[in-house]
Amino acid sequence: MFKRARAPQRYCSRQCLGDAKRKLPRPTERTCQGCGVTFVNHPKKPAQRFCRRGCALKAINPPDHNAKVARASAVARGNTQRGRGQGKAYRKLNGRHEHRVVAESILGRPLRRGETVHHADEDRANNTPGNLVVLSSQSEHAELHFTGSKQSAEQVRKRVVATARTKAQRKQPND
Incomplete structure (x- = not known):
């Protein structure tokens, strides 16, 4: 049987580990910029602005984002068919x-x-x-x-x- 290799030690002692953890910024209560809920941020993420990923995505992609993308792609397709723009796409007939x-x-x-x-x-x-x-x-x-x-x-x-x-x-x- 093979013995599994141990992960390399990051600290020389538990004392050094404790000292390193004490240097991390303390978690603070914050208000989510997406939904307004108060949350405690992660110590390694002092600049955390949102309580969860969903709130961050809603802030980055507002509700009308998909509509904007659809309009832009429709305009680009129309321009291609009218002979404007880059015109790299072939015309499609029933998806082919x-x-x-x-x-x-x-x-x-x-x-x-x-x-x-x-x-x-x-x-x-x-x-x-x-x-x-x-x-x-x-x-x-x-x-x-x-x-x-x-x-x-x-x-x-x-x-x-x-x-x-x-x-x-x-x-x-x-x-």
């Missing part, structure tokens, strides 16, 4: 990215794991079926955007889009 839903309707099946949808004109807001290309992997999509120095962006774009379309045609059964 709209361009992925459109691509699935083009293919007639759900997108497979790892498949990526590319906007041919690189406009995220343009989700027309003719503008969307389904690529088999994220690496293929990255290759489309990174041209390197040997090929122009247009050459790479044409090559990747052409290979993606031929792969899609091969996978679809002939009607």
Whole structure:
């Protein structure tokens, strides 16, 4: 059997421990700034202003805080859809990215794991079926955007889009 290691001693004697505790500020009665109840603060927290965490949270987040956050996020989403602001978010359709839903309707099946949808004109807001290309992997999509120095962006774009379309045609059964 292994013996459990003892915690390191912090004081050389009980006398030193008592002296250290006497140096702590004495607990005092205070009035909670949140609810007005009197409480005794913890000796190690002389600046304690609230009787409990709930009162502190109510003071930090007033009742209308959630409404303010909701309004701000609604404005940000609206600005994104109107073409203002950073515009990093894709439009959603029933909680899913709209361009992925459109691509699935083009293919007639759900997108497979790892498949990526590319906007041919690189406009995220343009989700027309003719503008969307389904690529088999994220690496293929990255290759489309990174041209390197040997090929122009247009050459790479044409090559990747052409290979993606031929792969899609091969996978679809002939009607």
